[in-house]
Amino acid sequence: MLDISMFREHSDVIRADHDRRGLTHESIDEVIRLDEEWRSTRYNADQLRKARNEAARSIAEAKKSGDSSAADAILAEVADIGAQIDKLAEHSDECLEQRDALRMRIPNILHAEVPIGEDDQKNTLHSMHGEKVELGFEPRNHNDLIEMNGWVDQARGAKVAGSRFYFMQGDLARLEMALQQYGADFLRGRGYTLVQPPLMMNRDAYEGVTDLADFETVMYGIEPDNYYLIATSEHPLTAMRMDEIIEPSELPIRLVGVSVCFRREVGAHGLSDRGIWRVHQFTKVEQIVICHPDDSWGHHEELLGNAVDLWDSLGLHYRVVNICTGDMGTVAARKYDLEAWLPGVGDYKEVVSCSNCTDYQANRLRMRYRTTEGNETVHTLNSTAIATSRALVAILEQNQMKDGRVGVPEALRPYMDGQETLEPLH
RNA sequence: GCAGACGUCGCUUAGCCUGGUAGAGCGCCGGAUUUGAAAUCCGGUGUCCUUGUGACUCGGGAGUUCAAAUCUCUCCGUCUGCGCCA
Structure with missing residues (x-):
């Protein structure tokens, strides 16, 4: 607002x-x-x-x-x-x-350098990272890989819950936990405080952090109690300080949230969406900064830098794009996406979103810092570090081997007893 | 889930019974004093608007009243005890 x-x-x-x-x-x-x-x-x-x-x-x-x-x-x-x-x-x-x-x-005021365009086709390239691996064989898509190895049971997920729910099992489930741990440790090493938030929020707090349309298309409501399941830990972590006046000495507040995320994905459909790319429930490691208004553009670059270094350390190939006006949404003033190369799809797909929301969320949340002249509104920023389901897809497709097994990124091996490849479920 | 206590300015608290301008201490900001600091003293320190002898503000909402922090109802939250429980 x-x-x-x-x-x-x-x-x-x-x-x-x-x-x-x-x-x-x-x-x-x-x-x-x-x-x-x-x-x-x-x-x-x-x-x-x-x-x-x-x-x-x-x-x-x-x-x-x-x-x-x-x-x-x-x-x-x-x-x-x-x-x-x-x-x-x-x-x-x-x-x-x-x-x-x-x-x-009424949407936030965009940064001057946001490219103008009606949809994601008009996003512009910011930078390229890593290189396309030469597999030397016809790449499989991630859905084929998880099915042939038994790593995800989609049919039984649909049986006990519904479509787009799944059981993740065996080595892929272990890799998922390794990603959570590694992402959290990586950011803790850069001064971010690890936070596990509530997975449900009340309406008032939720209205502070999201587009109103999201209540219809994104969030699950918990009926008798009027709670909403969080769509990302960005929401509780940003709302954490609502209605507070923050001492300037506390700024900037740097947090790394780890939580399960729940999304209705209304309107999503199609064969291209099979597998775990677009699901109702996944885990995400998220970066949050609450800061002085003068510093937010610097922190925006810092968040992007963290995401870039983290993805580089996983040895993955991806590009960074500037999100254009038509693809921006209501809340962010500027947004970068990381798009990972998916050999099985033959395209780059969104895996990280990095936003400066300036004072837009903070105004709704009545979240200010103390100054000698009075209380001023803070700025809020957020960026994915690792959305596990999508990071897994990128790893599966980029690190696949001819026999269908998948190489574990070196950085994650310490979290998997040194294991170098994901083995099929027996 | 049951019972009781409680929720007041950034923090701690007084005021509530018996309705009539929300007071104090701490912290913070500014000033005086000082070589400098501490201490001391003075002033300021919630929100809004058309900046006034202005309005609003005591967890949220509603009610009674000329008038509500104060009385009534209701919801939310916190604490204590009991119950249940990974």
């Missing part, structure tokens, strides 16, 4: 951003109109409250001096003032509610 002062004092900036995104200005105008109406109605209500307070004070004084007839006289004068206040207050509350409901849907 953009600060209201942006609409009052710099609406030209929001308008220019909407132009870049190809959006009309209607919502902006409506927010400004509702804001003005709220302010004037609010002012009128305040004036009446002032009169009521003065009357109440007079009554108190009159009663104290024992003059009950004077008290009654004042009381008669202000008899209907309460009803007038209620009427104005009701209208002003409506205006404020509508203003902010609309404001919640």
Whole structure:
């Protein structure tokens, strides 16, 4: 959510951003109109409250001096003032509610270097890392590999839960745990504090961190208790400090979250999605930074650097792209994706997403830091380190051998008793 | 799950019974004093708006009242005890 002062004092900036995104200005105008109406109605209500307070004070004084007839006289004068206040207050509350409901849907101001384009085809190349391995045989896709080795039981996952659920087993399950451990250790080594968050959140906290449309398409709701299963540990870790005023000495806050992530994946379908690429449940190691507004662009590069070094250390080939305006979403001001090379698919696919959300989440979460002039809004950033399911797919396809076994990246071997290849399930 | 206690400004707390301007201490910021520091003293330190002798704010919401931190209802959370439990 953009600060209201942006609409009052710099609406030209929001308008220019909407132009870049190809959006009309209607919502902006409506927010400004509702804001003005709220302010004037609010002012009128305040004036009446002032009169009521003065009357109440007079009554108190009159009663104290024992003059009950004077008290009654004042009381008669202000008899209907309460009803007038209620009427104005009701209208002003409506205006404020509508203003902010609309404001919640207006996207963040994009960084100047975000490329303009309508969809992911217009994302631009940032950098290439590693090299395509020459396998010397026709590569299998990850779905064939997990099926022939018995590493994932999709049929029984569907039986006991539903489609896109699965049992991961044997050496692949061990590799999954190794990835979690390795990713967490890697970031702890760079000063990030390991956090295991709640896997469910309440509505209020959740609205602070995500696009409202996500409640329909992404999150699972837990009915009788009104909780939502988290779609990523970014959400609880960012909301962790909501409604707090943070001491500047605590900034920047660097966290590495490890959690299971739950996603409904409404609308996803197709044979190309078989396997564990797009599933309802996976584990993710996530980087979070909460920082001073002046430092967030530096931290954005730091998060990308961490992800790059981590993926380099796994010996995988991938590229980094700049996400364009049409592919950006509501919350981020700038986003890089890491796209891993998948030989079985013959294309690069998204495995990491690295975002600077500037003050957009922090405004909704009322998350500020103390300054001598008052309290200022912090900035929040997040980046995948390892989404295990997708990292596994990249490892499976890039490290596959002719017989269908898969090489374990050297960095992960210490977490697997030194094992060098994934063996079929017996 | 049951019973009780509790939730007040960044922190600790007073005020609640008996409705009438939310007070104190600590921390922080600024100033005075000092060679410098400590100590001391003075002022400031929640949110909003049309900056006023302004409005709002005491976990959230609703109600009673001219007036609610205070009374009533309800929801949430914390603590203690009992029960259950990996």
